[in-house]
Amino acid sequence: xxxxxxxxxxxxxxxxxxxxxxxxxxxxxxxxxxxxxxxxxxxxxxxxxxxxxxxxxxxxxxxxxxxxxxxxxxxxxxxxxxxxxx
Numbered sequence: 223x224x225x226x227x228x229x230x231x232x233x234x235x236x237x238x239x240x241x242x243x244x245x246x247x248x249x250x251x252x253x254x255x256x257x258x259x260x261x262x263x264x265x266x267x268x269x270x271x272x273x274x275x276x277x278x279x280x281x282x283x284x285x286x287x288x289x290x291x292x293x294x295x296x297x298x299x300x301x302x303x304x305x306x307x308x
Contacts, residue, residue, distance in 0.1 A: 224252040251275075 226234075226249050233239050234250055241247040255271050295301075 224249040 223245060226243075226245050230246065231249065234241060234246060235253070241250050255275075258271060259267055261267070
């Protein structure tokens with residue numbers, strides 16, 4: 223959830239420090255979307271935000287999560303049967 227203590231918000235707004243928790247990361251993302259929507263809040267702008275979030279999610283998975291999981295498969299062994307992977 224993006225609801226962090228008011229005392230923690232200003233440093234994140236001012237880029238004094240990077241987010242350190244999931245809540246702080248969520249707050250930063252939500253704040254950026256809030257800024258974008260403050261210019262124009264209509265269907266297109268909302269759709270733009272959802273598309274950007276989905277694209278960022280997919281790119282994070284493709285570039286970071288999938289390679290990490292591939293290393294874990296090598297280290298710990300495959301879970302799926304060969305038939306499933308065909």
